[in-house]
Amino acid sequence: MRKSHITKAAAGILAASMTIGSAPAVYAADGDSAATGKIVYSFDFEDGDVSAFTNRGGDDTTELSASTDAAVSGETALLASGRSESWNGPAFRLDDKLEPYTEYYISAKIKGRYYTGAMMSFQYTVDGETKYQNLVQNLNGSDWMSVDKVKVSFTDEMEGVYVYFEGGSDDLFLDDFVVEEVPAVEIEQDIPGLAQMFGNEFKVGTALVPNNFSSRSTMDLVEKHFYQSLTAGNEMKPDSVLNKAACQEYAAETGDDTVPQISFGAAKPLLNYCKKNNVPVRIHTLVWHSQTPDWFFKENYSDDGEWVSKEKMLLRMENYIKAYFEELVKLYPTVDFYACDVVNEAWLEDGKPRQPGEQGSSGSSKSAWVQVFGDNSFIEPAFTYARKYAPEGCKLYYNDYNEYMDGKMNAIIDMAKDLKEKGVIDGIGMQSHLDARQSLDAAFPSVSMYNKALDKYSELGLDIQITELDVTTPENPTAADFKVQADYYKGIWDSIYAHKDNISAVILWGVTDDQSWRASKSPLLFDGEYKAKEAFHAIIDGYELPSEIPTNPPASSTEPKPVTTTEPKPTTTLPAPTTTVPSTVTTTAPPAAGVSLKGDANCDGRVTIADATAILQSIGNADEYSLSAQGTANADVDGKEGITAADALTIQMYDAKEIEKL
Ligand code: XIL
Numbered sequence: 001m002r003k004s005h006i007t008k009a010a011a012g013i014l015a016a017s018m019t020i021g022s023a024p025a026v027y028a029a030d031g032d033s034a035a036t037g038k039i040v041y042s043f044d045f046e047d048g049d050v051s052a053f054t055n056r057g058g059d060d061t062t063e064l065s066a067s068t069d070a071a072v073s074g075e076t077a078l079l080a081s082g083r084s085e086s087w088n089g090p091a092f093r094l095d096d097k098l099e100p101y102t103e104y105y106i107s108a109k110i111k112g113r114y115y116t117g118a119m120m121s122f123q124y125t126v127d128g129e130t131k132y133q134n135l136v137q138n139l140n141g142s143d144w145m146s147v148d149k150v151k152v153s154f155t156d157e158m159e160g161v162y163v164y165f166e167g168g169s170d171d172l173f174l175d176d177f178v179v180e181e182v183p184a185v186e187i188e189q190d191i192p193g194l195a196q197m198f199g200n201e202f203k204v205g206t207a208l209v210p211n212n213f214s215s216r217s218t219m220d221l222v223e224k225h226f227y228q229s230l231t232a233g234n235e236m237k238p239d240s241v242l243n244k245a246a247c248q249e250y251a252a253e254t255g256d257d258t259v260p261q262i263s264f265g266a267a268k269p270l271l272n273y274c275k276k277n278n279v280p281v282r283i284h285t286l287v288w289h290s291q292t293p294d295w296f297f298k299e300n301y302s303d304d305g306e307w308v309s310k311e312k313m314l315l316r317m318e319n320y321i322k323a324y325f326e327e328l329v330k331l332y333p334t335v336d337f338y339a340c341d342v343v344n345e346a347w348l349e350d351g352k353p354r355q356p357g358e359q360g361s362s363g364s365s366k367s368a369w370v371q372v373f374g375d376n377s378f379i380e381p382a383f384t385y386a387r388k389y390a391p392e393g394c395k396l397y398y399n400d401y402n403e404y405m406d407g408k409m410n411a412i413i414d415m416a417k418d419l420k421e422k423g424v425i426d427g428i429g430m431q432s433h434l435d436a437r438q439s440l441d442a443a444f445p446s447v448s449m450y451n452k453a454l455d456k457y458s459e460l461g462l463d464i465q466i467t468e469l470d471v472t473t474p475e476n477p478t479a480a481d482f483k484v485q486a487d488y489y490k491g492i493w494d495s496i497y498a499h500k501d502n503i504s505a506v507i508l509w510g511v512t513d514d515q516s517w518r519a520s521k522s523p524l525l526f527d528g529e530y531k532a533k534e535a536f537h538a539i540i541d542g543y544e545l546p547s548e549i550p551t552n553p554p555a556s557s558t559e560p561k562p563v564t565t566t567e568p569k570p571t572t573t574l575p576a577p578t579t580t581v582p583s584t585v586t587t588t589a590p591p592a593a594g595v596s597l598k599g600d601a602n603c604d605g606r607v608t609i610a611d612a613t614a615i616l617q618s619i620g621n622a623d624e625y626s627l628s629a630q631g632t633a634n635a636d637v638d639g640k641e642g643i644t645a646a647d648a649l650t651i652q653m654y655d656a657k658e659i660e661k662l
Helices: 006-011 194-198 210-214 216-225 244-254 265-277 310-331 368-373 379-389 406-421 447-459 479-498 534-540 609-620 629-635 645-655
Strands: 039-043 063-067 077-081 091-093 104-112 116-126 129-141 145-152 159-166 172-181 203-208 229-232 281-288 337-344 395-400 427-430 433-435 463-472 503-508
Touching: 104 116, 104 129, 104 159, 116 145, 116 265, 129 145, 194 203, 194 216, 194 534, 203 210, 203 216, 210 216, 210 265, 216 609, 229 265, 229 503, 265 281, 281 310, 281 379, 281 463, 310 337, 310 368, 310 379, 337 379, 379 395, 379 406, 395 406, 395 463, 406 447, 427 447, 447 463, 447 479, 463 479, 479 534, 609 629, 609 645
Parallel strands: 203 229, 203 503, 229 281, 281 337, 337 395, 395 427, 427 463, 433 463, 463 503
Antiparallel strands: 039 172, 063 077, 077 172, 091 159, 104 145, 104 172, 116 129, 116 159
């Protein structure tokens, strides 16, 4: 249920050579599921019109024209000439032509006049700050080079969203520029949800970045498997939250440079989603050496300033942590911020603090915190301030990777005992970035080593959360590698489950392999086609769905939600909704007393696309898939009596956020 982009495109500035998408088209098929998508813009520049493109603005000297000096299709291409800097080049704006929260493929052909080293990049602005991202690098050569189906999307917080070409200072030719909708893929409904299965023991969640919210299929997986906790993959880290210009402005206006200024603009997609869908949030992270700008530790918040004193840094730290929590609670009073990684990755594998120094633009493993404090003595005040300002119910964690290696583990345990005595820590976050390698013997850590770490952290009497679980395979994994990964995941999961009394959350670091930060090593439970991998099936093997399926908010909270006591029925793919009204479904179930949750036809405590499926199935095959009495009462959402496909359609529209209320 996506809005059509046809109207927008047709009303736009684009002329004859632009194909406005109508029927699904096949373009440069590079895999079955990636093969078809509605083409929304296509330029071959044969009519000489290049007006849909601009240069980058500002001091960009690029001039755009149609040229017959080179072309892939036909005789004309767009020519970007007069470029004086490598960042100069042709740009195509997305946010005035396309829809937010929708995935598109961009394809194009690019060529230098002679030899060039070009890139395709992406730019957007949130809260006045512009960010840049290279999408395709190394378009090096003298011939035409192809960009094939590169996924882009944007959220409605972003403005000035562009795809552009840069690199070198040579003239650039652009041809056959195509924007195509990524077709939505139905996720598997006939497998149990991870949160349904394990969520009574510990929260099951994942980490998401803004792009993920544009993928309907990814979000369907989140709704099915990971609805108990979300972590921002990057957007709540210091480099996303700290606003340099505002920090400097505040310091200049007040003469006080100890009150850092912050913004949660980048995290809005996640925070708004969690607010709307009642999903608890893990805050990641306050104090970290990485993804924290060096200027935060410098006089005048200036990159080349002197390091500030420890005293000044303590003030900045306190004010930062205070502002961070206060702003979150102010903006999102109803969101459950249930956990926070107060300090991340402060200990090395040998149990020593990090080396002092800048992080720099390339991101070193040195710590500016150690630089200013001389050692790891910044940890305790960080927890003290977090305890002082964190909202009630927000548990405080120390979080680290390689947390099973002796030297680091012992340092964490000593630190945690001390902080526990002072009452400022609640738990240990075990990141759990693991590596299955080629065999169970080679996997690192071994399952028994990981199990031992769980034992040791359990003995602390603090809570444990598995905060960033992923398990890499070798690159270009074979079927055998996936089997090892599955066996290893199983071993790790069983070990986690055996410690469930001490573990309150298990968070995967992402949903599908292709979107992972370690994508080339396929570390997650779902593949790029949104299909559950062998590892997923291995994990759930031997476990049963509980009789009471956990819901959000929990059934025991003030707003009770019904729970289902039956296993969800296997479903087939969702038939396309029809607007012709079929005959009313007859159900053998007696009418329920009242509606417990409007739209919740399958009585799982939530309203999702699965409810639309349940309705359509009950219409198609009432014997096999009848709705319960409660489900029938809940399912009648269209204001007309009886359960029809129109009810399913209404729920689908609600799920696609095309209507606000049921
Ligand atoms: C990673 C993100 O997933 C990447 O997108 C980013 O480029 C680097 O950081 N430990 C952590 C996480 O605590 O914040 C890191 O996340 C992964 C390692």
